[in-house]
Amino acid sequence: MTPDLALFYFFGALALVAGGCVVFQRHTVVSAFALIVTLGSLAIVYGLLGSPFIAALQVIVYAGAIMVLFLFVIMLLNVKSEDHPTGDRRALRAAAVEIGYMGADETEERARGVVELIWLVCEPLRHQGMYDFGRSTLPSRARDLGFDLAFRRGFLHAPPPETVFLHRKLVGSFLLCARIRATVDVNALVRPLLGLA
Amino acid sequence: VTLSPLQQELLIAAVKVLVIFQVLLVVFSLMTWVERRVLAFMQFRLGPNRTGPFGILQPLADGIKLFFKEEAMPEGATRWAFVAAPLVAVITAFMAIAVVPYGGSVTVLGREISLQIADLDVGLLYIFAVTALGVYGVVLAGWAANNKYSLMGGLRSSAQMFSYELALGLSWVTVIMTAGSFKIADIVNHQAGGFWNWNCFWLAPAFLVYCVAGAAEVSRTPFDLPEAETELVAGFHTEYSSMKFALLQMAEYVNMITVSVLAVNLFLGGWNSGLPFLPSQGLLGVLWFSLKVGLVLFVFVWLRGTLPRFRYDQLMHFGWKVLVPVAALWILVVGGLIASGLVDFRHQPEPAATVAEGAR
Numbered sequence: 001m002t003p004d005l006a007l008f009y010f011f012g013a014l015a016l017v018a019g020g021c022v023v024f025q026r027h028t029v030v031s032a033f034a035l036i037v038t039l040g041s042l043a044i045v046y047g048l049l050g051s052p053f054i055a056a057l058q059v060i061v062y063a064g065a066i067m068v069l070f071l072f073v074i075m076l077l078n079v080k081s082e083d084h085p086t087g088d089r090r091a092l093r094a095a096a097v098e099i100g101y102m103g104a105d106e107t108e109e110r111a112r113g114v115v116e117l118i119w120l121v122c123e124p125l126r127h128q129g130m131y132d133f134g135r136s137t138l139p140s141r142a143r144d145l146g147f148d149l150a151f152r153r154g155f156l157h158a159p160p161p162e163t164v165f166l167h168r169k170l171v172g173s174f175l176l177c178a179r180i181r182a183t184v185d186v187n188a189l190v191r192p193l194l195g196l197a
Numbered sequence: 198v199t200l201s202p203l204q205q206e207l208l209i210a211a212v213k214v215l216v217i218f219q220v221l222l223v224v225f226s227l228m229t230w231v232e233r234r235v236l237a238f239m240q241f242r243l244g245p246n247r248t249g250p251f252g253i254l255q256p257l258a259d260g261i262k263l264f265f266k267e268e269a270m271p272e273g274a275t276r277w278a279f280v281a282a283p284l285v286a287v288i289t290a291f292m293a294i295a296v297v298p299y300g301g302s303v304t305v306l307g308r309e310i311s312l313q314i315a316d317l318d319v320g321l322l323y324i325f326a327v328t329a330l331g332v333y334g335v336v337l338a339g340w341a342a343n344n345k346y347s348l349m350g351g352l353r354s355s356a357q358m359f360s361y362e363l364a365l366g367l368s369w370v371t372v373i374m375t376a377g378s379f380k381i382a383d384i385v386n387h388q389a390g391g392f393w394n395w396n397c398f399w400l401a402p403a404f405l406v407y408c409v410a411g412a413a414e415v416s417r418t419p420f421d422l423p424e425a426e427t428e429l430v431a432g433f434h435t436e437y438s439s440m441k442f443a444l445l446q447m448a449e450y451v452n453m454i455t456v457s458v459l460a461v462n463l464f465l466g467g468w469n470s471g472l473p474f475l476p477s478q479g480l481l482g483v484l485w486f487s488l489k490v491g492l493v494l495f496v497f498v499w500l501r502g503t504l505p506r507f508r509y510d511q512l513m514h515f516g517w518k519v520l521v522p523v524a525a526l527w528i529l530v531v532g533g534l535i536a537s538g539l540v541d542f543r544h545q546p547e548p549a550a551t552v553a554e555g556a557r
Contacts, residue, residue, distance in 0.1 A: 029278075029340065036333070043326075056322035064329025068336065068359055075340050075352065109273075 008048050015041035032071050039063045089115050100160040113149040120145060124174070124186045133174065134181030205308075213314050217294065225450045226256035232498050239502035266439035271342055274436070278341035283441045286334025286448035293327045293455045296320040298382045300468045300482040312468075312483060313382060320381045321373060324459065325366055328414070332358045334448060335423075335433050342436035350432025353509065354416060354423040360516040361413035361420075367524035368407040371400050371531040372463050375542035385467030387543075392471035397464040399542060402527040404464045406520055411456040413516065415449065418501040422509055457493035465489050 018041065021034035039062045047055035093115045097104045102114050120142055124131045149155045159167070177184065200208065230245065230253060237244025245252040270279055300312035317323050332355050339351015373379060375396070376387040388394050397404040413420035423432035434445045461467060466489075468482030477485055507515070534540045 029275075040330075052317065052319045053322070056319045056326045059326035060322065060329055064326060064332070064362075065359065068329075068332050068355060071333075071336050071340075072352065072355060075336070075348065 004048055008045060011041040011044045011048070015045065028074050029071070032067065032074055035070075036063050036067050039067065089119065092118055099163060101163075102155070102157050106155075106157070110149065110153050110155040113145070113153055113155060117142065117145050117149060121170075124184075125190050126187065128187055129185060130183045131186050132181075132183045133177035134183075136178065139174070139178070209310060210314065214295075217314060218291070221291065221294065221451055221454065224454060225447055226260065227253075228450050228454070228494060229259070229446075230256050231494075232501070235495070235498045236502050239499075260443070263439055263443040268441070269436075269438045271344060271436050273343035275341045275343070278337045279436075280441070282334050282338035282341055283437070283444035283448070284334075285337060286331060287444045287451070289327050289331040289334065290448040290451035290455070293324050293331075294451070294458065296323050296381060297455070297458050297462060298385060298467065299458070299486050300480065301478055303479045311382070316380060316382055319379045321369055321379045321384075324455070325362075325369075328452070328455070329359075329362060331448070331452065332362075334445070338437065338445065339433035344436050346430045347433055347435045350423050350429045350435065353429070354433055357416065357420065357422060357512060357516075358414060360513060361410045361520070364406055364516060364520035364524050365410040365414055367521065367528065368403045368410060369463065370524075370528050371403045372396055374528075374531055374535065375400065381462050381467075385462055385469065388466045389469050389477075391473050392466065395464065395466040395471065400464070400527075400531070402523060406524045406527070407460060407464065410516075410520060411460060412497070412500065413512070415452045415456050417453065417497050419504040419507050420512060421501075421506060422512060453497060454490070454494070457490050457497070460493050461486060461489040465493075 015038050018034045018037035022031050025031040043055045043058040096102055123138055234244040245255040248254040248258045295314045296317050298313035302309050302311040335354045336351055339347045376384040416423050468477055468486040470477040470485045
């Protein structure tokens, strides 16, 4: 294989891979940069095919001017990543603020963490069919997330006093169920109480 | 040991790249010292004068300090982008210089070697493309740090860079039209003969636009808004420290050197001495070239010691409403003059072709 051909295959493949990233990346800025890589690789392919003029124009016009404008607008509007919270999580967040688990002005990163933690500890309730408490790794997962939230993201907001003992009751019942290796269809027990039967 | 022609070419190219790279590093570090020293004299101070004779080892001391400083990265930063930004900035800065000639040609061991790393047919367009990519370093740096001052600084710098890029590009057009080539070597050869053939006289409006837009493109005074510390702390590189900061700084200085080198090649006769009785072949040409580049770099420092900073709205108005129209109008004027045959911009009968062919 001649060096030209090898370069052609390499940059052709790079253009395709980056093109895939443009479509499948959820983060807007990463998408934009992937598009720049695609345009750049195309420019190199043009150069390899013997038209350096088109290659230079491709970089100047697309990669140099248009994409800068794209990025500029993305950053100016501060477009966040695409994974918008679903209805459930948005409601969870509003409820968490209402109860006082976190302030309404909490940073996006911490607020997401809190919602994630609540979502996680409700796992037995969401589980369809028998939930095996004895085999569940929920305690360690919840602990990791809690540590991460407190020590890395700096979330040190104390819950309101009237809810503190509620936590202990819930955690205590979970650990008790785990100790006696209970398997319970929690979802079926809870649904009538929530009026979902 | 005998080398095949391809191996010889590769060896020569590698040596040229290494030499240019080292020269750029030396000029960059010297420039930081010259700038502080000259600026100090202009302000009736002494500047760094303790490290070595006349303080000339100051850049070395700074370099050592930056190497051993702790790397700090803000907690909320986007890691890959924070690391990539200085690399993008510095790589594009160095790439631009690859197609710039710094002399005619020298004969080593019976072999003629042109003093230029790569002589692309689309040399000027290549430089334009690469400097356009340099903006991404600034954009990424400003965005990745997750700091509002960085972001504002990055947005401002990138807006400034691509506004003035337009005027910069338009100022080259008349140079390309009169020389009839995108090759920088051809453009330099077109100005051979004497200083009265230089483009800075024949195409004075383009030269003025180039000087202003060039200073703005590399964010030098009076266009150093990215460094408006009362408003933006340190602009897009607020959160950078140690070697990453040094890389961003290096990119800025190398860009400044590129702009100076281009000013010399496009408008100030390149490696030509400018006086017919002074020869400009071979290494002597490199000497004239270096002197001219040094002069332009000095003017950059001189400007910094003299002029106050533009306000941001003034900067934008000036770029879009003055520079771009002037440059565009000048293109029409030169085009009209060439088409009507009123002015002959070809100083000698076909000089570019003969010299360029000889250099092959």
